[in-house]
C-alpha cells in the first residue's frame with residue numbers, strides 16, 4: 274500500500290474543513306498520555322461532527338486499507354490512540370453533546386466526545402450521577418471510557434463502565450452503522466454486542482453515541498476517612514477485611530508513603546506523610562458516618578497507627594492528583610495490574626521484594642477496594658534506563674498473574690502492554706479474540722496491532 278500517495282481528494286470533498294492536514298494541528302492528535310511516542314507522518318485528521326462523518330472516513334480508509342487511530346481526549350495510558358505512519362486520525366472531540374437525560378428511566382444519551390465529569394454534572398441537575406469516575410474524569414471522554422472500559426475511584430461500590438452502558442451506536446470498519454442494546458433495564462436479544470464493544474479499545478468500531486445508565490444521588494454529604502499504616506502489606510490486609518464487612522465504602526484508595534510525599538511536594542495541601550501507607554476513602558448515604566466508623570475500627574484493629582474522619586474531601590482530591598504528580602517527578606513508567614482483594618497484602622510484599630531486587634524505588638497507588646494497582650517507577654529517558662524500568666514492571670505483572678490476577682484492570686492493553694497479552698490469554702482465547710476482530714474488521718484498519 275502506498276499510503277503517501279493515497280488519494281485524499283474524495284475525503285476532502287466529502288468532509289471539507291473537517292479534514293485537517295496542517296501538521297501543526299494534526300501533531301496535537303498523534304499521541305495519547307502514554308510514553309509510546311509517535312514519530313511518523315499521518316495522512317490527516319478527521320474532526321468528525323456526525324456519525325456520517327465517521328462513516329465516510331472509515332469507508333474511505335477501508336476501501337484503501339489505510340490504518341485509522343481513534344481519539345477521544347488522548348488521556349489513555351497504553352498508546353491506544355497513538356497515530357499510525359501513513360494513517361488517518363478520527364477525533365470525536367467535536368461530537369460533545371449530551372443528547373438527552375431521562376430522569377424517569379435514569380438514562381442519558383450522549384455523543385462520544387462528552388467529558389465524563391460534564392455528564393456527571395448534567396446528571397446531578399436531576400438528582401442523579403454517572404458512577405464511573407476515572408481519576409481523569411475532568412479530561413477524558415465518555416467514548417474513551419467506554420472504549421477502554423474505564424474504572425475509577427467509585428468502582429468499588431458501583432462497578433466499572435461496562436456496568437453502566439445500555440446501548441451503543443457504532444460505526445463499523447467498512448462504514449456501516451450498527452446499533453446495539455436497548456434503552457430498557459433488561460434486554461436479552463441476541464449476543465450482547467454492547468459488552469463486546471465496551472473495552473474493545475478502538476479495534477472493532479467507532480462509538481458515535483451511547484445510552485448510559487445513571488444512579489440516584491445518595492442522601493447527604495459523603496464522609497471522608499483516612500487511616501495510616503506503617504506498612505503496605507498491613508494496609509492491604511485491612512482493605513481485604515473492609516470490603517468484606519457490612520460497611521460499604523464508595524471509595525477506598527491506597528497510596529504508599531512515596532506517592533503521598535510526591536503529591537505533597539508537587540501539589541501541597543498539608544497532607545501528613547505516613548510511615549508506610551495511607552488509606553483514603555468515602556462512605557455515602559444515610560449511614561455514611563456509621564460505616565466510616567466501622568472502617569476506622571477495622572483499620573485500627575489491623576494495625577493503623579492513626580485513623581480518623583477527615584474534615585473535608587481534600588484527601589480524595591489529592592488522590593486524583595497522584596498520576597500527574599508522579600509523572601511530574603519523572604515516575605512515568607507505570608503498570609496497571611489487578612489481583613483478587615484477598616491477595617492485596619501478598620502483592621504488596623512481593624512488590625517490595627521486586628523493588629529491592631531491581632534497586633529501583635516503586636511508587637504504588639491502588640484502587641484498593643477493587644484490588645487494582647498502579648505502580649510507577651522513575652527511569653532516565655535512555656533505552657537502557659527504560660528497559661530496566663520495563664523489566665521491573667514485567668516482574669510486577671508476572672507477580673499479579675501468579676496471584677490469579679490480571680495484566681490490566683482498567684487502562685487496557687493498547688500498544689504498551691501488547692507483549693503481555695499471551696501471559697494471560699491462552700492460544701484458544703487469543704484465537705477467539707482475533708477471530709472476532711477479523712470478522713468485524715477484515716482489512717485490519719481500526720487500531721491495528723493493538724489490544725488483541
Ligand SMILES: Cc1cc2nc3c(=O)[nH]c(=O)nc-3n(C[C@H](O)[C@H](O)[C@H](O)COP(=O)(O)OP(=O)(O)OC[C@H]3O[C@@H](n4cnc5c(N)ncnc54)[C@H](O)[C@@H]3O)c2cc1C
Pocket residue numbers: 305306342343344345346347348349350352353354365385406407408409412413414415416417418419420421422423424425426474475476478479480481596597683684687720
Ligand atoms: C491523570 C490520569 C488519570 C487516569 N485515571 C484513570 C482511572 O482512574 N481509571 C481508568 O480506567 N483510567 C484512567 N486513566 C486512563 C484514561 O483516562 C482512560 O483510559 C480513559 O478512558 C481514556 O479516555 P480518552 O477519552 O482520553 O480516550 P483516548 O485516550 O483518546 O483513547 C483511549 C482508547 O479508546 C479508543 N477510543 C476513544 N474514543 C473512542 C470511540 N469513540 N470509539 C471507539 N474507540 C475509542 C482509542 O482508540 C484508544 O484505544 C487516567 C489517565 C490519566 C492521564
